[in-house]
Amino acid sequence: MKAKILFLVLILSSLSSITAVNARLNSDDSVLINYIDKHKTNQLKLLEDLVNINSGTGNRRGVEKVGERFRIELDDLGFKTQWVNLPASMKHAGSLVATHSGPGKKILIIGHLDTVFPSHSPFQSFTLSPDHLSATGPGVIDDKGGLVTILYALKALNQAGKLKYANLTVVLTGDEEQAEKPTSISRKALTEAAQGSDIALGFEFSLTENQLVTGRRGLSEWYLSSSGKSGHSSKIFQAASGDGAIYETARVLNSFRTVLSNIPGLTLNPGIILGGQTVKEDTQQNTGNASGQKTIIAAQTLVHGDLRFLSDEQKCMVEQKMREITMSALPLTSSQLIFNNIMPAMSEKNENRQLLAEFSDISVALGGSSLQAVSAAERGGADISYIAQYVSASLDGLGPWGKGAHSQSETLEVKSLPEVTKRAAIFINHYLN
Ligand SMILES: [Zn+2]
Structure with missing residues (x-):
């Protein structure tokens, strides 16, 4: 049954x-x-x-x-x-x-x-x-x-x-x-x-x-290069010497992190950083060279990172914010950003x-x-x-x-x-x- x-x-x-x-x-x-x-x-x-x-x-x-x-x-x-x-x-x-x-x-x-x-x-x-x-x-x-x-x-x-x-x-x-x-x-x-x-x-x-x-998500890459006035390390932060390229880059990256790390769907990652008197990245081999001394104020830094975004509008908004952050440079330093589009969203x-x-x-x-x-x-x-x-x-x-x-x-x-x-x-x- x-x-x-x-x-x-x-x-x-x-x-x-x-x-x-x-x-x-x-x-x-x-x-x-x-x-x-x-x-x-x-x-x-x-x-x-x-x-x-x-x-x-x-x-x-x-x-x-x-x-x-x-x-x-x-x-x-x-x-x-x-x-x-x-x-x-x-x-x-x-x-x-x-x-x-x-x-x-x-x-x-x-x-x-x-x-x-x-x-x-x-x-x-x-x-x-x-x-x-x-x-x-x-x-x-x-x-x-x-x-x-x-x-x-x-x-x-x-x-x-x-x-x-x-x-x-x-x-x-x-x-x-x-x-x-x-x-x-x-x-x-x-x-x-x-x-x-x-x-x-x-x-x-x-x-x-x-x-x-x-x-x-779309993908692009960015290069941040900062420059500073080279000189004896004992004079760093003084009016005639400024803060050096490495501190300037640290400032920029920290602002990226604090300003841009909580936007839904957006990530930006500094993948490689070089700093000192001279810097050179080999993007084909994914390596780089830096020369310098601890007693010399850094003259150059280079950071190479990526950016992932949900839309073109979001990408443009973030690029604009990143540029604004680079503009308020530390004394006697400057920073520049270059963006390359890789893949749209x-x-x-x-x-x-x-x-x-x-x-x-x-x-x-x-x-x-x-x-x-x-x-x-x-x-x-x-x-x-x-x-x-x-x-x-x-x-x-x-x-x-x-x-x-x-x-x-x-x-x-x-x-x-x-x-x-x-x-x-x-x-x-x-x-x-
Ligand atoms: Zn596939």
């Missing part, structure tokens, strides 16, 4: 979940779901093949090989594909750009072909756990998991006869992990694609099954949260969890940061979830792969209608 009741409860609960699913998913969606479920072994096999091709950012041939593997697949789906190479003076691979014209609003899809693991890294191959629940390998989530998510979502749409309506550009960059400078050149293909697009979807990995990225906005809500509804309809925005402070920049300003809405973290990215324990949770692929395919299908 008890067993019968339990059986009835199970039937009723599965019926009610089917009703809930049907409320949001249409018959095309079930074609997408079936295709993705049926092909998940092929998808995982392709991921294995891609992970086993070394594509560390510096390994241009490897990066291009991964891109070529993709190019064939995208050509088959009717995309127009081309490599946008970087100028000869830059050593990295360019971007593979694939366009599919169709009616309606245009979606930009972003992924990257490179990994942080160079050809000489000991971490080179794909390993599936004995229970098949997880897989490790260089780039298995960052970002080759994202690449196979993109491809199988597109294949599913093609199978359902929906791809022909899609207006899509896929940009797979060759050096996301270490973008060639200036980024105005290395991100040109991405920027141009974004300028003609309505929304951007980034397929970087996710840290958990219920988090997506609606904002990423992908600013949080309602339109991004709207995309998140749509993905969340799909996730719930698929029987998964509702999705939340991860705090911008918890994730670094990514390629989507360069272009978020050009589209009306953007969302990142749409690749599979796992852990240990950029380390030799980089791990994919295998079941996440069909899951995120379904979310993406269904989202695109609904966006077409």
